[in-house]
Amino acid sequence: MERLEFIAGATQDETSKYSERMVQDRSLRGVLYLPTRPDPADHVPAELLTIIDFIRWGASRFNQAGLTFGHGNDSAIDEATQLVLHALHLPPDTPPVYGQARLSTEERGDVLALFRRRIDERRPVAYLTGEGWFAGLSFSVDERVLVPRSPIAELILAGFEPWLGGREIQRVLDLCTGSGCIGIAIAVHHPYWQVDLADINDAALDLARHNASEHNVADRVQVRKSDLFGELAGESYDLIVSNPPYVPADEVAALPPEYQFEPALGLESGVDGLDLPLRILAAAPEHLREHGLLICEVGDSEAALSTLLPQVPFAWVEFKVGQMGVFVLERRDLLAHRDVVLGALAARGLTP
Numbered sequence: 001m002e003r004l005e006f007i008a009g010a011t012q013d014e015t016s017k018y019s020e021r022m023v024q025d026r027s028l029r030g031v032l033y034l035p036t037r038p039d040p041a042d043h044v045p046a047e048l049l050t051i052i053d054f055i056r057w058g059a060s061r062f063n064q065a066g067l068t069f070g071h072g073n074d075s076a077i078d079e080a081t082q083l084v085l086h087a088l089h090l091p092p093d094t095p096p097v098y099g100q101a102r103l104s105t106e107e108r109g110d111v112l113a114l115f116r117r118r119i120d121e122r123r124p125v126a127y128l129t130g131e132g133w134f135a136g137l138s139f140s141v142d143e144r145v146l147v148p149r150s151p152i153a154e155l156i157l158a159g160f161e162p163w164l165g166g167r168e169i170q171r172v173l174d175l176c177t178g179s180g181c182i183g184i185a186i187a188v189h190h191p192y193w194q195v196d197l198a199d200i201n202d203a204a205l206d207l208a209r210h211n212a213s214e215h216n217v218a219d220r221v222q223v224r225k226s227d228l229f230g231e232l233a234g235e236s237y238d239l240i241v242s243n244p245p246y247v248p249a250d251e252v253a254a255l256p257p258e259y260q261f262e263p264a265l266g267l268e269s270g271v272d273g274l275d276l277p278l279r280i281l282a283a284a285p286e287h288l289r290e291h292g293l294l295i296c297e298v299g300d301s302e303a304a305l306s307t308l309l310p311q312v313p314f315a316w317v318e319f320k321v322g323q324m325g326v327f328v329l330e331r332r333d334l335l336a337h338r339d340v341v342l343g344a345l346a347a348r349g350l351t352p
Helices: 051-065 076-087 094-099 106-123 125-129 152-157 181-189 204-215 248-252 258-259 275-287 299-308 332-334 338-347
Strands: 132-136 139-140 170-173 194-199 221-225 237-242 287-296 317-320 322-330
Touching: 051 076, 051 094, 051 106, 076 106, 076 125, 106 125, 125 132, 125 221, 132 181, 132 287, 139 181, 139 204, 152 181, 152 287, 170 181, 181 194, 181 237, 194 204, 194 317, 204 248, 258 287, 275 287, 275 338, 287 332, 299 322, 322 332, 332 338
Parallel strands: 170 194, 170 237, 194 221, 237 287
Antiparallel strands: 132 139, 287 322, 317 322
């Protein structure tokens, strides 16, 4: 989520990891769009007048309250900016001169109401506004799905190079799709690719369908209910991309309050976070074409996976900010080490 240029005069690349931007289309945002306003005269300091005033004040209050920033925003300034512009119905590319624009009494109340909910409820900004940004695109988001924030966005924007090595791509699978942000972003940025979105959660799939329609890619995106590869028998792909659950069960309960609003189904993956990634590793080669590629995010479980399977030649992606727990594997390597993966699964009483 990039901060506005008028805040610090910074460029897009300097202010955002993944060039995420705030939404311009405010439709279909549901009941969380604008909460009931408290009386602004009682709650907003009289000295606050302009957009910049409210962004600075909100950021200070967020830091004072000890909020956690990990849902697409990196700082209190980013979150305050997003909420202020959302309340004012302003786009993310609002010219810098508007930073000195004054808010009306009603607008002051709208902004304060969102600030109060963020502090009092600890609800992530994306759930307050009903929108999340991924790979430069806006997605409808609510508590049926995780807030989009995967570093895979950087790979999508780079055309998955150098990992694809120029190979031809026709079919792609986004496994554990959630909101559909990964697969839909792939379809938008790569208009000649056919994309399947697969998830076990009906509620998430409903939202993914909506997002596909909003981005006008429903003709190239197929939404499918499946427990990993369970209902995808006979399907094969040139590229499988997955951001599966990978957080150890005990760590899910210990996460900051903001994360408790997200569906546990999208986070938890056994004692060490590897139950689902291992199942994906075991079954993926059956669904990859001869020169197919698997790209999978395991986040902080990277070390545990490398330790468990030292024989497997994981290629860990180096992003602009460093490694972020995303690996790449060729189909031939998955096949060569499948027995080791199956053995690890069997040791924990699991099958692909």
